[in-house]
Amino acid sequence: MTHARRFILIDPCLERIGSHPFHYAAEVLAAAAAEGFACGLATHRGFLAENAYPPEWNIFTSFEQTGYSKYTSFGELDRLDVRGNRRLRVVPPWAFWHAARRRVQRINAFARDAATLIQQLAPGDIVLAATATELDAVGLARGIARVRPPLGIGWHIQFHYPLYRGFLADYPRQDRRLVRVRRLLQEAVATAAPHAFHFYATTAELASQYERLGVAPFGVLPYPAQRPATLPSFDPRGVFDVHKPLRVTVLGDLRHEKNSHHLDGILAATARDPILADRITFAIQANATPLPACTRAANVELIRGPLDADAYARELSAADVMLLPYDQDRYRARCSGMLLEALAAGVVPIVTGGGWMGRQLAEPLRAHAEAVLARSRQRTLYQMSLNRIEAAQPLSINVQPPPDLLVGNTGDSVALAIDITWQTTGRNSLHEAALRVALEVGSTAPATVMAADPDGRPATVLCPIEPPHCMAANGGVRLTCAPVCGAATALPRAIQIRCIRCSGPLPVGAVGVVIDSPADVVGALREVSRHAKHYRSTAIAHATCVLKASSAAEVVRSLLG
Incomplete structure (x- = not known):
């Protein structure tokens, strides 16, 4: 009888659905x-799925320890400051011995629990340790090494979290701190031989x-975006109800690393804003009790979690805007499944910049x-060549737009187009400090973040300006650029500023909005509210590309080689 090839996904972090x-x-x-594998899922021993999985799956509640430690x-990383320096703290003399002992215990527990699975494997099977x-x-x-299974099994190990x-x-x-990690991974490769491990990360930033x-x-595996319940169609020539409130959604656990503690301030500022007060409603998921204060605000619909796959897909489909003002000190190199799924659903994301x-x-x-x-005067x-920009001394440029570009048809828009190139290219550019770019006077656009391009192309941002202000006595605008996320220095190569005038309204971007911090959320919501038809239509058009690139089928194809 022919052995049915098995695909086993191991994730000790799995304790519940949703x-x-x-x-x-x-x-x-x-x-x-769909590729013909018999599927198995190996989880934490406390996994409660309530039959929320296909009956043909084999569920192995194997692992005593969760993946988080x-x-x-x-x-x-929590014991380091934003620059990677160890924080001063009192450490008892036995702490290092205790930590080493706990690591050995976790390794041995994983080996023991995995051995039961490994005994059942045969050539042609695939194992993915997902987190x-x-x-x-x-x-x-x-x-x-304990079981000595036959050769021909595919061993794939994926990492989600940063080292630095x-x-x-x-x-x-920080390299000295990571000597232990290097030795552990070297031990893993040597101990598994002659079996070969294939290593992956969820982003190019993590892989490097x-x-x-x-x-x-280290390869990069696509992160599969859950398909929404319905991918809306959008005819940009059709009628868009500008009077319908935009549904701004916050999904997932409310955690400090997601800047969820800023939601109260965002809700209060939105309620006070004369443009947004009647244009925005919020829908916020809360999984824990007692409920956080932000879910009790008057303009908030509470989404009780955790959500199963169908409920999650329905919430994605109902959203117009996804609010993701995450702490980029924590998320700079990490993948956000929530962002990919918002993009795949044609939802307009508002994200903090400076990273993935x-x-x-x-x-x-x-x-x-x-x-x-291309359509602007x-x-x-x-124009200026740059060596570096210091956090202690941000770049400040006073710009006076030419009078002939400030005068024109009533429906025209005027903006500054800012181009910045960086000194670093390639994979290293993914780890260079980005720049906060803002017009301090003369513009209603929120502060944004510009980052180095791996191919060395200039990053361009559009900042609409207000001609009445610029035409006033001593008018003009002041541009400031400063490193983000606690960086001491950023390394741009050059900056160019152009003044442009074009017909019609001028959105600052398309698909979504990149901001610097939670303080810029209200400005971003004003931007999306003013140009709701544009942002929604471009987000929906972009969704097909995201679904194709971030599909589970691509993950499996990558593992099969």
Whole structure:
């Protein structure tokens, strides 16, 4: 009898449905089943699924330890400042011995629990450890060495979390701290031999961090976006109800790293804003009790979580805007499944920039700027080569737009087009400090963030300006640029400023809005509210590209080679 090839997804973090790890597993295993695999899911022992999975799946509630631990390299990051320096604290003399002992215990527990699964494997089977740590990699290797399964099994290990804090200039001082991680991954590779491990990360930023260890190549696996219940169609020539309130949605757990503690202030500022007060309603998911104060505001609909796959898809389909003002010190290199799923659903995301999240909007924003510039009258006002911009001394430029571009038809728009190039290109550019760019006077646009392009192309941002202000005595606008996220220095190569005039309204971007901090959310909501038809239509047009690139089928195809 022919052995049915098996696809086993291991995730000790899985304790319940309604979480991104469960949605990830459901999407990937469904794609594996479509390729003819018999599917299995290995979870934490406390996993409660309530039959929310296909009956043909084999569920192994195998793992005693969850994947999250303060004894991993990621768990240590909270004990470092934003530049990667260790915070001063009193450490008892036995703490290092205790931490080393706990790591050994976790490794051995993973090896023991994985061995039961490994005994059932045969050549042609695929194993994906979906949310692994360096301790899990060693544990899996020791389980393989204990069982000695036949060759021909595909072993794939994916990492979700960063190794470093800060930026590229801060990494060398942290390399010594990561010697232990390097040795553990080297041990994993050697112990598993002659079986071969294939390592991955969820973003190019993470993959390049792990490759600094010099252990093995790290690929990038697509992160599957859950397909919305219905992908709305949008005819930009049709009628858009500008009087219908925009539904601004916050999904997922409310956590400090997502800047959820700023929601109260955002709600209060939105309610006070004369433009937004009647144009915005909020829908906020809350999984914990007691309910946070933000869910009790008058203009908030409470979404009780956790959500199963169908309820989550319905909320995605109902949203107009997804609010994602995450802390980029924590999320700079990490993938956000929520952002990918918002983009795949044609929902307009508002995200903080400076890392992977902002880069997901880089190409739509670039295409929008190029289209606007192609139909605009323009004049170069300022060009300058740069060496560096210091946080202690931000770049400040006073710009006086030419009078002939400030005068024209009533329906025209005037803006500054700001182009910045960086000194660093390639993968290293993913770890360079980005710049907060804002017009301090003369503009209603929120502050945004501009980041280096790996191909060395200039980043371009459009900042609408108010001609009445600029035509006043001593009028003009002041542009400021400063490093973001606690960086001491940013390394741009050059800046160019052009004044442009074009017919009709001028949105600052397309698909979504990149902001600097939660303080800019209200400005971003004003921008989306003014140009709701434009943002919604471009987001829906972009959704098909995201669904194709971020599909579970692409994950399985990548693993199959």
